Amino acid sequence: MKNFRTLFCIMLLSVSCTLFFSCTNDEGLLITNNGGTTNNNNGNNVGQQVGSQSSITLYQVTNGNISKIRDYRVTGENLNYQRDIAKHDEIWDLVTKIAPLDQLEKVSEFMIYNGRVAGSSGFVIKKSADLSKWQLGIAIDKAYEGGFNSGGELAYTILHEYGHILTLNHTQLDAAISERSCTTYYPDLGCSYEHSYINEMYDLYWKDIENEHRAAQNSHSEQMAFYVRHTDRFVTNFASTNPVEDIAEVFSVFVTASNKPTGSSIADRKILLMYDSTELVNFRNHTRQNVSLKGSSLSDFELPAPGSWRRANTFGNPVLSTCGH
Ligand SMILES: [Zn+2]
Numbered sequence: 324m325k326n327f328r329t330l331f332c333i334m335l336l337s338v339s340c341t342l343f344f345s346c347t348n349d350e351g352l353l354i355t356n357n358g359g360t361t362n363n364n365n366g367n368n369v370g371q372q373v374g375s376q377s378s379i380t381l382y383q384v385t386n387g388n389i390s391k392i393r394d395y396r397v398t399g400e401n402l403n404y405q406r407d408i409a410k411h412d413e414i415w416d417l418v419t420k421i422a423p424l425d426q427l428e429k430v431s432e433f434m435i436y437n438g439r440v441a442g443s444s445g446f447v448i449k450k451s452a453d454l455s456k457w458q459l460g461i462a463i464d465k466a467y468e469g470g471f472n473s474g475g476e477l478a479y480t481i482l483h484e485y486g487h488i489l490t491l492n493h494t495q496l497d498a499a500i501s502e503r504s505c506t507t508y509y510p511d512l513g514c515s516y517e518h519s520y521i522n523e524m525y526d527l528y529w530k531d532i533e534n535e536h537r538a539a540q541n542s543h544s545e546q547m548a549f550y551v552r553h554t555d556r557f558v559t560n561f562a563s564t565n566p567v568e569d570i571a572e573v574f575s576v577f578v579t580a581s582n583k584p585t586g587s588s589i590a591d592r593k594i595l596l597m598y599d600s601t602e603l604v605n606f607r608n609h610t611r612q613n614v615s616l617k618g619s620s621l622s623d624f625e626l627p628a629p630g631s632w633r634r635a636n637t638f639g640n641p642v643l644s645t646c647g648h
Pocket of ligand 1: 483487567568571
């Protein structure tokens, strides 16, 4: 049950590889551990923050509002980004439009950083041992690529990262239980509760392909073949990276799709599972109520079409060294 060992750096490294084996800088990903062979050669580990060269400004989050904790010592373009506080506020404003206040309480810190330097568009890391508090990082340069939230990409990044927070926090995982003692799905940060979102999805739609998935992690071509064999299970290619990425992608589609799926594919059933959760439906309603304000003063607020985001057609690469970043 716990054989998928997902090793996070939820700090989403940009080592997604496209279907044609080129590499992209995207929102980054979780790094799957293929039987202990994970190459985490970007120097990022579980729960590690973005490197000092990419950190710009750190905020504390209280009652849904941000207040500055510190400015990092920066120069050049990062100094310009640091001084542009209006942009920090604009990004945070979008976060609050997407996440309801009770969910903002899970985020204790908000980091503005340089995504080009870090190689990612967003990340989350735990800020408390029990997984109740998280830091959300958003790359300011990526947030304004092509204009603020162009194509809804920033909104997607926020949703995807929140998908991780919602499925890996203290109500979902018991961080005090080791992998050895865990009898349910173990996503590295803790042992999932039996009725957690991720364990339910894993039991229903991953357990039977666990061995096949593990065997497919040795190369991009095998990863691609695995996805092609199971396209009906996944809302995006990226979702086939591992169960942790899968559920974050399912959540992103759950929120951005205007209607419930009507098909019978496993991908559709994963989305429908989320409609059974009052917590997730409340989140979705909050986001979409703000979407409906589009066209007024909130014309910046745009959600992407489900699955249209840039990294949807990429895979998380379990063997980073093959991607040459
Ligand atoms: Zn992710």
